[in-house]
Structures are given as structure tokens and as C-alpha cells.
Amino acid sequence: MRGASSIAAGIVVAAVAALAGRTGPGLAAGITASAQNAAAGPSRWADFVEPDFPFFSSVLDARRLGTGWPDGNLTPRALILNLNGNLWAAFDIDLLRVAAIWSGSGVTPVSMAQTSYHNAGERAPIGQGRLPQPIGTPWLANGLYPGWQVGTAVSRIDPRPPAPDPEEVGRGPLAPDYGRFSAVHLTTDGVVLEYVVRDTGIEEQLVARSTGAGATVERRFRVGPRREPLSVALGGRPTSAGPIHATLAGSSAASLRREADGLLVVRVEPGDAPVSFSVAFGLDGPPAEPPSLLSATQPAAVRWPPTVRTSGTLGTAGPAFVVDRIRIPDDNPWRRNVRFADIAFPAPDRAALVTFDGDVWTATGLDGDLERITWRRFASGLHEPLSIVARDGEIVVFDRNGIWRLDDTDGNGEADRHVLVANVFAQTAETREFPMSMRLAPDGAFVIAKGGLIGGTRGRHNGSILRVEPDGSAATVLGWGLRQPFASVHPVTGLVTASDQQGNYVPSTPLHIIRDGRYYGFLPESLPPEEYPAPITEPFVWIPHAVSASAAGQVWLTGSRMGPIDDTLVLINYYRPGLLLVRFDPSAPPDRAVVTSLTNELTFAPLAGAVNPDDGQLYVAGFRIWGTDAGELSGLARVRYTGAPVLLPHVIRATDTGVLLRFEVPLDPEAAVDPGNYSAERWNYRRTPAYGSPHFRLDGSRGQDALVPSSAYLAPDGRSVFVGIPDMRPSMQLRVGWSLATADGEPIDGNAYLSPSSLGPFDSVAEGFGPLEVDLRPRPATAVAARPVTAEEGQRIATRMGCLACHSTDGSVTGRVGPSWFRLADSERTLIDGRTRIADAGYLRESILDPAASVARGFDQADAGMPSYAGVLNDAEIEAIILYIQSLK
Numbered sequence: 001m002r003g004a005s006s007i008a009a010g011i012v013v014a015a016v017a018a019l020a021g022r023t024g025p026g027l028a029a030g031i032t033a034s035a036q037n038a039a040a041g042p043s044r045w046a047d048f049v050e051p052d053f054p055f056f057s058s059v060l061d062a063r064r065l066g067t068g069w070p071d072g073n074l075t076p077r078a079l080i081l082n083l084n085g086n087l088w089a090a091f092d093i094d095l096l097r098v099a100a101i102w103s104g105s106g107v108t109p110v111s112m113a114q115t116s117y118h119n120a121g122e123r124a125p126i127g128q129g130r131l132p133q134p135i136g137t138p139w140l141a142n143g144l145y146p147g148w149q150v151g152t153a154v155s156r157i158d159p160r161p162p163a164p165d166p167e168e169v170g171r172g173p174l175a176p177d178y179g180r181f182s183a184v185h186l187t188t189d190g191v192v193l194e195y196v197v198r199d200t201g202i203e204e205q206l207v208a209r210s211t212g213a214g215a216t217v218e219r220r221f222r223v224g225p226r227r228e229p230l231s232v233a234l235g236g237r238p239t240s241a242g243p244i245h246a247t248l249a250g251s252s253a254a255s256l257r258r259e260a261d262g263l264l265v266v267r268v269e270p271g272d273a274p275v276s277f278s279v280a281f282g283l284d285g286p287p288a289e290p291p292s293l294l295s296a297t298q299p300a301a302v303r304w305p306p307t308v309r310t311s312g313t314l315g316t317a318g319p320a321f322v323v324d325r326i327r328i329p330d331d332n333p334w335r336r337n338v339r340f341a342d343i344a345f346p347a348p349d350r351a352a353l354v355t356f357d358g359d360v361w362t363a364t365g366l367d368g369d370l371e372r373i374t375w376r377r378f379a380s381g382l383h384e385p386l387s388i389v390a391r392d393g394e395i396v397v398f399d400r401n402g403i404w405r406l407d408d409t410d411g412n413g414e415a416d417r418h419v420l421v422a423n424v425f426a427q428t429a430e431t432r433e434f435p436m437s438m439r440l441a442p443d444g445a446f447v448i449a450k451g452g453l454i455g456g457t458r459g460r461h462n463g464s465i466l467r468v469e470p471d472g473s474a475a476t477v478l479g480w481g482l483r484q485p486f487a488s489v490h491p492v493t494g495l496v497t498a499s500d501q502q503g504n505y506v507p508s509t510p511l512h513i514i515r516d517g518r519y520y521g522f523l524p525e526s527l528p529p530e531e532y533p534a535p536i537t538e539p540f541v542w543i544p545h546a547v548s549a550s551a552a553g554q555v556w557l558t559g560s561r562m563g564p565i566d567d568t569l570v571l572i573n574y575y576r577p578g579l580l581l582v583r584f585d586p587s588a589p590p591d592r593a594v595v596t597s598l599t600n601e602l603t604f605a606p607l608a609g610a611v612n613p614d615d616g617q618l619y620v621a622g623f624r625i626w627g628t629d630a631g632e633l634s635g636l637a638r639v640r641y642t643g644a645p646v647l648l649p650h651v652i653r654a655t656d657t658g659v660l661l662r663f664e665v666p667l668d669p670e671a672a673v674d675p676g677n678y679s680a681e682r683w684n685y686r687r688t689p690a691y692g693s694p695h696f697r698l699d700g701s702r703g704q705d706a707l708v709p710s711s712a713y714l715a716p717d718g719r720s721v722f723v724g725i726p727d728m729r730p731s732m733q734l735r736v737g738w739s740l741a742t743a744d745g746e747p748i749d750g751n752a753y754l755s756p757s758s759l760g761p762f763d764s765v766a767e768g769f770g771p772l773e774v775d776l777r778p779r780p781a782t783a784v785a786a787r788p789v790t791a792e793e794g795q796r797i798a799t800r801m802g803c804l805a806c807h808s809t810d811g812s813v814t815g816r817v818g819p820s821w822f823r824l825a826d827s828e829r830t831l832i833d834g835r836t837r838i839a840d841a842g843y844l845r846e847s848i849l850d851p852a853a854s855v856a857r858g859f860d861q862a863d864a865g866m867p868s869y870a871g872v873l874n875d876a877e878i879e880a881i882i883l884y885i886q887s888l889k
Contacts, residue, residue: 043118046335048357049106050380053303054191055081055184056358057383057401058111059429060090061131062100062141068238070143074131075099076170076429077383077401079184080107081191083208087217088134091206093181093401093423094173095158096195097147098206098235101217101281104136112431113357113384116625117337120633123625124431127455131429139217139244139281140235140264144169148179148197149231154265163426168457170428176473184381184418186300200226205294214284220294221254222276223268234279236263242283249290250277299409299416304377308332312370312638315601319644320563323601326636329361329375336377339623339634342437342553342608346390349614353621353636354397358382360406360415367615370638379406379415387438387553387608389446398438398448400427403472422446422472428459437486437553437608442494444470447478449487449498454524463522465498465514479514481534483522486608487514488554488569499551499571500539502867507685507693508733509548510539511571511582513591521687529689540591541582541755542685542733543571545692545867547595550575550627553608554582561616562641564650564664570598572609572620577602577630579620579639585653594652595753604635617641627806645742651720652736652752655762657774658709658724659736666718666743673712675779677739678723680707682731683871690852692867698729702871705731711775715768718743722762724774730757789876794884797877809888819856825886830857844882848873 049056058080062073078090078099088106090099109115111132112124124130144158159178160171173180179197193204201224209216219234237244239262246264248256253269254277266279278291308329315322330338339356346352351363359380365373378395385399395406395415402423406415425448427433432453439447445467452463464480465487484501496514500506505522512520519534543551552574558567569582578600585592602620605628609620623634651662659680671677681704685693697705711724723736734756740748764772787793806818827839832855837843846853849870869878 044335045118045337048109048114048117048337049082050334050336051082051085053082053380054186055079055381057381057399058107059131059400060099060107061128061133061429062090062138064133065100065138065141066238066241068240069138070141070236072144072169073099073141074128074144074169074429076427077423079193079381079401081206082106083190083206083217084210086136087208087215088136089206089217090134091193092147093195093420094160094171094427095144095146096174096179096181096197097142097145097233098140098219100134100141101139101206101235102134102136103139103215104134106135107132108135111384112625117357120624121626125455126430126432126453128429128431128457129455131431138237138241139283140237142233142235142263145233146174146179147233148202149233150198150228152229152231152267154231154233154259154263163428163457163459165457165459168428168459170426170430170459172426172460173423176424181420181423183420185297186416186418187297188300189295192294192297197230198226198228200224200230203294203297207292209280209287209289211288213286213288214282216280216282216287216291218278218280218291220276220278220292221250222274222294224274225272226268226270228270230268232266232268234264234266234281236261238262245282245284245286247280247287247291248277249280250293251275253277299412300414302412303414304334306333308375310373310375312373314369315640317601318599318642320642320646321599322640322642323599324370324638324640325603326366326370326373326638328634328636330634332375332377334377340621340636341386341623342388343610343619343621343636344388344390344395345610345612345614346393346395348612351612351619352378352388352390352395354382354385354388356384356386356623358385358399360388360395360397362413366612366619366638376413378408378413379418381418384434386435387448389438389440391440391444396421396438396446398435398446400433400435402427403438403446403448403468420472422468422475424468424472425450425464425466425475426460428457428462430454430456430459430462432484433459433462434484436484437488439487439489440491441467441489442491446470446472447487447489447496449482449485452481452483452485452522452524454526456526458524458526462524465496477517479512479518479520479537481519481522481536482512485512486551486553486572488556490556491558497554497569499554501550502545502692504689504691505687507542507687508545509543509551511541511543511551511554511593511595512537512539523689525689536687538757539755541593541595541753543580543595543753544733544735546872547597547753548573548575548580551580552606552622555609555611555618555620557611557618559613559616560611560618562618562639563643564646565598565641565648569593570609570618571595572606572622574605574607574622575628576600577605577622577628579606579618581648583650583652585651587653592756593754596648596652596750598648599639602635602637603630604632604637605630606635606637612638647742647746647748648750649738649752652754654728654734654736654754654756654759656728656759657762657776658711658722658728660720660722660762660767661736661738662720663748664719667714667721667748668741668743668745669714669718671740672714672721675709675712675723678709678712679737680709680723680725680735681705682707682729682734684732690868694868695733695871697871698731704871708779710777710779713764713769713772713774716770717768720768722764722767722769722772722774724776726776726778728759730759731755787876787880789880789883791880791883791887794880794882794887797873798881798884803881819859821885822888824888829854831855832857841882841886844885845878848878848881
């Protein structure tokens with residue numbers, strides 16, 4: 001029952017933690033890219049870092065190289081260049097510097113993507129304490145200063161404005177008039193980096209060469225016209241590490257020097273003509289041959305020529321909406337894991353999907369009967385992306401390094417140029433500052449959401465939603481104070497909504513309207529408790545934890561062909577895989593809505609989706625790391641409208657005398673006017689530093705207020721019902737349930753969830769009922785037969801509440817954020833304060849009602865916790881769950 005965020009929790013298993021902790025002098029030693037997989041046994045997948053691809057993206061932590069190496073050398077946004085499988089370079093796209101060059105086997109596989117790549121469910125710890133480090137022998141490194149500078153002197157000062165925590169190094173890019181990264185160009189012989197310094201275009205290629213004199217690394221430059229002298233800091237190394245030999249070749253406008261502290265610097269004189277030069281480095285003596293100059297940059301040849309064929313299975317369950325399952329290309333020639341996070345449609349007959357592991361696939365055939373779907377790999381090397389959009393037919397991805405446009409300049413079906421549209425916002429190395437989502441505004445701007453959980457220092461934009469201008473030149477904060485938000489944008493009106501994850505300061509799952517730079521109530525644990533920096537903007541609707549413990553993306557069905565739900569908002573439910581329908585009340589401003597279930601037929605953990613312009617249906621994609629009921633690792637599905645009648649109400653409005661419901665179909669008149677066929681209850685939450693919130697009645701006691709309908713009226717249209725309910729009052733959460741039938745006798749059952757912060761009057765005439773005096777005389781509640789207090793009943797309740805997504809029943813912990821229930825009862829538990837307790841019935845009951853009272857060691861994570869079930873479960877339900885836990889022996 002520990003609540004969890006979809007991409008928001010973290011502990012690394014002991015085996016991987018131990019491996020990552022074995023460090024020798026200078027760099028992490030003895031860890032290969034597949035060490036993590038070896039610890040867990042054979043994997044279905046090839047290595048995360050593909051040996052034949054020239055780069056991947058990662059954080060690089062070079063803070064522990066040793067005495068004399070640069071202090072604080074941490075790069076949140078690095079391109080890791082694979083020069084020959086044994087020589088590597090990390091380019092910092094924010095500071096335009098080479099952070100480090102080293103020989104060895106890449107980086108420690110401890111990023112979130114690498115940690116979970118072979119072993120689904122494993123995850124990196126929150127914070128910045130365990131980050132990818134170089135493995136092997138360092139050659140050169142630069143400190144936290146710009147790699148290119150104007151003039152002859154090279155400053156060792158970081159010129160960027162400090163973050164809220166001054167020691168945080170993830171400050172974002174240099175000022176636009178200073179310099180900016182432009183693109184990664186994949187060529188026939190590697191990659192060429194393109195960037196601008198003071199309006200001077202620069203191309204750079206890093207190449208490894210081996211000769212009889214040993215290995216060398218060459219940095220090859222082509223520098224455009226420049227009005228003033230420029231200097232490039234190549235890097236340095238302490239004297240104790242031994243000498244490094246450097247040779248310059250090319251234009252006489254470039255000169256090489258070694259400064260007193262060992263830093264190698266090239267000065268480039270002003271000039272109207274472009275110049276080319278190269279510098280070669282070697283540890284074994286001066287390079288035997290002069291370095292080559294930057295060659296012509298022709299696009300790379302086709303890298304992944306085979307296509308992969310799959311098909312789909314059409315769904316049959318459900319009259320109006322069915323789920324069609326689509327086989328993903330996980331059986332592929334490269335043994336590449338395929339963990340889809342999002343989908344977009346750059347053309348009516350072509351989809352693009354991004355994976356958490358940095359790949360983009362394209363697909364055709366996503367229409368009709370799904371019999372013949374053709375997949376192609378399109379791009380790789382991205383930094384834990386979670387979202388993809390199509391703008392004017394172009395494929396654009398948001399990753400930790402920024403917003404990238406992926407261009408196929410030669411039309412061969414693969415991206416050969418990654419253009420950095422924007423990195424004007426800050427990014428820290430915090431493992432939970434995920435690039436949560438990106439959607440397009442009507443004017444082509446990007447609206448992005450960034451993860452807000454923090455286990456270390458704070459950056460400028462943790463937990464923020466930003467608007468990035470269409471050309472990427474500027475970013476504006478639309479909202480902040482969010483925990484782990486996913487944002488969406490109405491494609492016509494531009495209305496920005498966002499979900500968030502229940503947890504500390506987030507008492508249940510909210511949906512927000514994001515605007516005007518407002519604050520939304522989340523505080524990191526590093527800040528003083530309950531000292532809010534600004535007035536809190538409350539959500540337009542809360543959703544109970546039991547209904548949506550971990551909300552993800554939202555999709556507007558604008559332009560769809562989904563029948564009566566066209567142009568409504570769909571909320572994607574990760575924790576309990578499914579889709580929720582969010583309908584705004586047309587009689588009120590866009591700050592009131594009702595939530596109902598659309599489908600629970602998904603078999604994977606969905607994160608995001610999009611409407612296919614070809615067939616007008618909704619496609620959803622997602623993958624599992626932890627904290628979900630989903631059984632499949634990754635998946636793709638189509639939610640298809642069959643044309644059958646939709647049985648969901650399209651209007652549910654709370655008033656001061658009851659609730660109005662409007663259905664799409666005629667109702668059985670006898671069932672519709674029986675108040676016993678309706679139910680309602682209400683409760684409040686409390687925003688505190690605790691994880692989640694109990695339920696509170698309006699008088700402040702724990703529990704829910706049961707509301708007993710007193711009357712029900714059917715309008716002349718035969719489709720609209722008004723349910724009279726005494727004592728209607730505003731509350732944070734109102735549940736309304738119905739058990740009716742259509743005029744043809746088909747059952748209609750469901751529940752809806754509202755957050756009526758105010759209640760207006762019911763105008764029976766205006767609403768089509770004619771003159772009506774609502775009967776609010778109290779009616780006795782119908783007695784509900786008590787369910788048995790048994791272990792079997794406890795299992796049923798645990799399944800209904802989603803407990804088994806966080807607690808296993810077989811002793812396993814991978815992919816879980818709470819302790820296993822297997823053999824938990826009567827075991828000795830060591831708590832985080834060092835005390836021990838026996839997990840008897842009293843301990844189990846306390847853990848359900850007050851989870852923070854006795855937290856077991858190893859489960860005190862800042863990004864995952866268990867909400868209190870006080871007021872949510874009654875005494876009999878709690879006792880049944882305890883019996884179930886005690887039975888798991």
C-alpha cells in the first residue's frame with residue numbers, strides 16, 4: 001500500500017550499489033557497462049551502450065578523479081562520445097566544454113535508464129550522490145567554466161547566475177549572447193558537434209587514432225569568421241598524473257599554450273575567413289603523425305537497415321470503447337530493449353515513438369485492422385526522454401539535455417542531425433528531475449514539465465511547468481511547486497493542465513490548471529516544513545488515491561473520431577493501468593470538472609498518448625519501472641470507438657440540493673427515479689509534510705460523510721436525472737455513484753469524482769425538468785450487508801486498493817517501493833531510528849493507519865511513501881488485510 005510515483009522513486013539494489021562503490025584511483029574502476037546485468041544473470045537485451053553508435057547522453061560525475069583534478073566537475077547535460085570503444089569524451093552542452101577525456105569502458109551503469117534497462121524495477125537513488133562516473137584512466141579534464149572564452153585569458157569562473165542553492169552546478173546554459181550549442185551531426189566517420197560562440201559558428205569533431213607510438217585523441221575544429229580573439233580550454237591534468245603531450249596543426253591563426261596550472265589552451269586570432277586546426281593528445285609521447293583536419297561532413301549511411309514487422313489484436317470487450325493491443329518491436333535484430341514512453345504522429349500514415357533508453361522508432365500501419373505494422377529505428381543517443389511531439393511534420397523530443405529536433409537530411413529514414421531547439425531552462429543532475437512531458441501550444445511553443453522531487457541541492461526549475469518559445473529562445477515559468485507533474489495543452493484554446501503525484505504535501509492525486517506563474521503547494525524535504533513561499537493554487541479536481549494513485553499524461557481528444565467524448569480530456573492512469581475521462585463543466589469557468597473511468601483494460605503501465613489523425617482514435621504508450629499493477633514491461637495500445645452507445649454520463653454537476661446527471665442514452669424510467677439506485681459520500685484532505693492524507697469528514701473527524709439521496713427525478717428527455725441529496729456542502733472530494741439501466745434494459749453502473757468548492761442552485765426549468773420542488777426529506781440509509789473478516793476478504797481489499805503494486809507476496813522487492821508481505825507477520829523489523837519491533841497485529845495496524853510512526857530501514861525514501869488509510873478503510877477492512885498478511889507464510 002505504499003503510494004508510488006510512476007517515474008518517481010528510488011533505491012538501488014545492493015549488488016549494483018556495491019559494484020558502483022568499487023572505485024580505484026582517479027575514476028571508477030572494475031565496472032563494465034554490463035556489470036549490472038551480470039549481477040542479475042543473463043539478459044534478453046544487448047548492452048545499453050551500443051558499441052557501434054558514436055554517442056549517448058548522460059550525467060557525468062567527474063568530481064572524484066583525485067587530487068589535483070578540477071573540483072566539482074559534474075555535468076548534468078553531457079554527450080558521451082564513444083571515440084573507439086576504449087577512449088571516451090564528455091562534452092558539456094551547457095558550458096560548451098569537454099568535461100573529461102578518458103580511456104576505459106565508458107561510465108558506471110547507475111543512471112535510471114541504465115540501472116533498469118536489464119532488470120526492470122531497479123532504480124537509481126534519489127539525489128546526486130550516486131551518478132554515472134567515468135571508468136578507467138583520465139586523460140584531461142576541465143573545471144566548471146566555459147570551454148570557449150573571448151580574449152586571451154581563460155577565466156576559471158562559472159559566469160552563469162547561481163541556482164536557489166548556490167552550490168548547485170546545474171545552472172543551465174550560458175547566456176545566449178555568449179554561446180549556445182546547436183546540433184549533433186552524425187557523419188560517415190563519427191559525429192560533428194556544432195555550436196556558436198559570440199556569433200561565430202564552430203564545428204568540432206573528436207577522433208581517436210592508434211599508431212605505433214600509442215593512442216591519441218584529436219580535437220578537430222572549423223571556426224567561422226570572428227570579430228575578436230577566442231580561446232578554447234582543452235583541459236589539463238595534475239603533474240602527479242604524468243605528462244600529456246599535445247600537438248597543434250592547421251591554420252597559423254591558432255596557437256597552443258600550456259598555462260601554469262597545466263591547462264592547455266588554443267588561442268584563435270580574429271579574422272574574416274574560416275579557419276581549421278586540430279590538436280592531438282597522447283599519454284605515451286608526442287603523436288607520431290600530425291593531426292588531421294576536420295573532413296567533409298557527409299551524413300552517415302543507413303545504420304539500422306532491417307525493418308521489424310508486428311501486428312495488433314483487436315479488442316472485443318466493452319460496447320462503446322475497446323482496447324486493441326499492438327505488438328511492440330522488442331524482438332529486433334539489435335536485441336534492443338523497447339520501453340516506449342510516448343507517441344506522436346508526424347504524418348497521417350506514420351507514427352514516432354520515443355523510448356526511455358534514448359531511442360526513437362517510427363511505425364507505419366497503425367490503422368484499420370493492424371495486420372501489418374512496420375517498424376524502423378530512427379534515432380538514438382537521447383538522455384532519458386519521456387515525451388515526443390510532431391510539429392509541422394518534424395519529430396521533436398524532450399530529454400534531460402533539452403528539446404531536440406531530429407532531422408533526416410538525406411531522406412534515408414534515419415535521423416542524421418539532432419538539432420538542439422532549446423536548453424534555455426536549467427537542468428540538475430538530480431535523478432528525479434525527469435523531463436516529464438512536453439506538448440505543443442497552438443502557436444507552436446513547447447510546454448514542458450520537469451520533475452520536482454529533490455534529494456540534494458535545488459535548481460531553478462525543479463517541479464516547474466514552462467512555456468518555451470517556438471524558436472527555443474526563451475522560457476517562461478507557467479507554474480511551480482509541483483512534485484512530479486505531467487502537463488498537457490488544449491490544441492485550440494491553449495489551456496494548460498497538469499497532473500501531479502500524491503506524496504508529501506500532495507494529499508491525493510490532483511489535476512491543476514497551470515497559469516500566471518502560480519505556486520501549487522509542493523515543498524522539497526530540504527526546505528522548512530509548511531513554510532510555503534507563495535499562496536497555494538488548489539487543483540480544479542482531486543482524485544482519490546484508490547482511483548488514481550499515480551496519474552500520468554493527459555490527452556485532449558480534439559479532432560478525434562471518438563464519438564461523444566470528442567474534445568474531452570483523457571487522464572492516463574499509470575498505477576492501475578487505465579484511462580480516466582475528465583469532463584469540464586460547461587456551465588462554469590474552466591475550473592470545475594468531473595472524473596469517470598473510461599477503460600481499465602490496459603495490460604501495461606501507460607504514460608502518454610496521442611490521437612492518430614489517420615483513424616481519429618487514441619493511441620497510448622508506456623513502460624514499467626515500479627509502482628504499478630501492470631504485468632507487461634512496455635506496451636502500445638489503441639483505444640477505439642466502436643460506434644455503440646456510450647453509457648457514461650456526459651454531465652455531472654453538484655448543486656446545493658443534489659446532483660444533476662445527463663446520459664447519452666434513454667434510461668429505464670423506473671430505475672432512474674428510485675433514489676436507492678444512487679449513492680454519494682464526501683470528505684476532505686489535509687496538505688501536510690506526511691505522505692498523502694487520511695480522509696476527513698467535514699467536522700474534522702477521520703472518515704467519509706455518507707450522503708443518502710432523498711429523491712430522484714427524470715427529465716422529459718428521458719436521459720437526464722436530478723438526484724436530491726440533503727445537506728449538500730462544499731468539500732474537497734465528492735463521490736457520486738449510480739446503478740441504473742438503459743431503456744433497453746442494459747445495466748449502467750459507475751462512479752464519478754468531483755471537488756465542489758462551491759455549490760450553486762439547481763434551476764429545474766432551465767435544466768429541462770420543468771417546475772420542480774426537490775424533496776430533501778431525509779430517507780433512511782439502506783443497510784449494507786457486512787462482508788466477512790477473513791484473509792480472503794483482505795486479499796480482495798488489498799487488490800482493490802492497489803496495495804499489491806507496492807508490496808509483493810512472494811518475497812521479491814524489485815519494482816516495489818514497500819517491503820514484501822511474504823513472511824512479514826511476526827518478523828523482526830529494524831526501524832530507521834535503530835529500534836527493532838516485531839511485526840505483530842498491532843504493528844501492522846499502526847503501519848496502515850500511521851505509516852510514518854515506525855518506518856523500516858531501507859524504506860525511508862523521500863520520493864516514495866505510504867499514505868495513511870485512516871478514514872479510508874474501516875476497522876473490519878483493516879483487520880481483514882492484517883489476516884491476509886499473516887496468512888502469507
